[in-house]
Amino acid sequence: MNALISRFLKGGFIRKVLVMVSGTAGAQAIILLASPVITRIYGPEAFGVLGVFMAVSMILIPASGLGYPIAIVLPKHEEEAVGLTKISLWLSVGMALLSLVIAFLFGEELLELLNFTDINNYLYFIPLVILFGSLLQISEQWAVRLQEFGVIARTNMYHALIVQGSMVGIGLIYPFAFVLILMNVTGQLLKAVFMGTGSLRKRKSKGSIDVTHPPLKETARKYKDFPRYRAPEMFLNAVSQNIPIMLLSSLFGPAAAGFFTLSRRVLAAPATLIGKAVGDVFYPRITEAYYNKESLQKLIKKATLGLSLAGLIPYGTVVLLGPWLFGFVFGDEWVQAGEYARWMALASFFGFINSPSVKALPVLSAQGFQLLFTIVMLIVRIAMLAVGSFVFESDLVAIALFGLSGAVLNSLLIMITINISKKFDETSLNKTEGE
Template identity: 30%
Template sequence: MALSARLAPVAKLASASALAQLLPMLAAPLLTRFYGATLLGQWALFAAVAANLAVIACARYEYAIVLPRREAEAGLLLRLCLAITAALSLACLLAVLLALPWAERLPAVQALGAWWLALPLMLAASGLMQALTLWNNRQRRFGAIAQARVLQQGLMTLLQVLGIALGQAAAMAVLMLAQLLGAVAAPARLLWGQAAPRRAQQRQRSWSARWRSWRRLALRYRQFPLINSPHAFVNALQETAVIALIASLAGAATAGHYAIMLRLVKAPASLVGGALSEVLLGELAAGWQRREDLRPRLRKAIRLLALVALLPAALLLLFAPPLFGWALGSDWQVAGDYARWLTPYVFFHFIVAPLTVTTMVTGRQAPALLFSLVGNLVYVLALALGLKLGGDLRSALGAISLAMPVYFVAYLAWLVHGSDNRPRERVQ
């Protein structure tokens, strides 16, 4: 019973993530044939920039919501996250208004035009979604989280499919509006029927008292904005830089092939890893507070993830080009070829991604940031050198698949080694 109760949240979130990933995958044959690689590549650049900003929407304080023992403090952290999101969204709007006239000279920016003004709204919706997700995680309302994720992907996909009827003239507008409406609908679902968190004390209804409480908590959990936030931003920046680099050196169509390919091959990692990492964060935090040795749990998770990743990796190596061509259209067989070259990286990324939350619990976010900087630098340099020297994206992806597994193995070894939290006098 205890094991089934522990696995129930993972199963619930994994099922919802499966459905959320399945919906766009089922629609992909229609979307790729209608919108085409060039248009999807331009949209992918906007989505990458929006995702890059989303990771700092709450300054990563949302991950601190699950840590306090008292619910009142967690509620104050939730309000702090929402205040930060509002401030950053306004700053983003001002930055876009100031930068857009100058940046429109760049071809990649010019293709989207005024749609870049949607970035502040995406930032606000993402911050609200992240804060409410972790708040609901703390409340163990995994059903609401699951429904919100399905709603976000399902609504976006449905609108993109229905938008085909409007023709090519409205294609970019359909892609953008579908993404925006999906991003707004998801946090709205989390807000529906959600009781507001209790205030820490009655006197904290005043703004001055709330400000003092926020300042106290912000200082206590300052490692999240100071260390984890740059860490997450750098990770997201890699994806933005890669899309921009491919678009500039190989064209928007190649960027579109790469973006859709990466989205599809990383779907299993998003499915299993996303659900596992959220539940694992709470369990690791509880174990760390009890002074448990987390290494056995991490080793078990690594073995399980490696076993699950074997079959998708084998399928990519053997059948990726014909599968992509059959599912997405003959023009997309090249994307399957890209997937084959990237398979070793995808295999190790599947294992590592869910376990990165461990450093938030063990307090090793500073060295984790250094690891992240090295890993992202290796990825981008391998891509750039492969494109320059090999002249083709296949060469670049092959270079990535040679370099990144070495980095991932070193990272996992460091992660496990530093997760022994037992009192020193008890360590044999």
């Protein structure tokens, strides 16, 4: 048995996941320890303002580079990865400048139309968070490409310590939503700098810092599936994830948005601790398996099963004890957030275990399917929220329907992806035998 465990831990994939988890565990420990203090300092309304601001920003960030940052991991040769980085940087800067112009000309009118006047004072932070979030995307994908998982782990821990510590320290003097927003914006920049510096050091050590690259137009054309399919998919997925905050704030007030924001923050802990670690390690691993003609279906199944076992306890506990846990840990005014979390945990569990499937879809050349599925998911989720809000006139029913629909749709995504990978493996095997 000891020999089996030793051999299991020596596996490259598992070892890299453990490196990621070790640093991320430290970051999550800091966040969870700080959260009961932060919730008692700021309250649901301040969290609601933060939630609306981040919802608007998070919808714009993923698509700001038109999906090209995600492609950085894929090229076999570094020259193309450098070209993709330059394309991503130009697009991100352009998107940030465009958002600044829109904020200046129409920002207040748009916020008033959507009933988001609570974030009027933070309007000009949005272009900054778009730019910093895009830089973070690029630096993170380079760290994944170089398999610098230790850098990612350390960065997560430093970022959590600085941001959470500042929220607590400054909040004791100035307990307003401005502090929460400011630290989230600057935190994105700090994380991008830490991660980018670590990756740059690795590239210098390899002597590849001055590498040339093909013309940018040629590179952009080669990876055109990313702006064609992945960018709109990321945008629509972000809308799907963040629309509850926007709807709750508009219809039920900032406190309801605050309950949702805290619930999502807590439920994101397992996904950040394990799911993202597995996903970041799995992406280059399945890319390598593709080039080596390995079975992709087998890899996806094994990773999904492992995540299922890992997620049962944390998400199951929230389903059973959510309201009591939130009241005990965060204070009596947060019991309603526990009711939200109980239903959201269902969707979060299946979102947690679908990470290998989502990471596999670009390798399977199935980004068109991913876009179509995301459109369906967005329509269904909006419909469920609308039924709960307008038919039942209940924020809790809206969240319950949102959570149930997310669980069903994410489980379908996993099953379809496994089926796609099976057909992909069969086609690849036939090609190999034909050669």
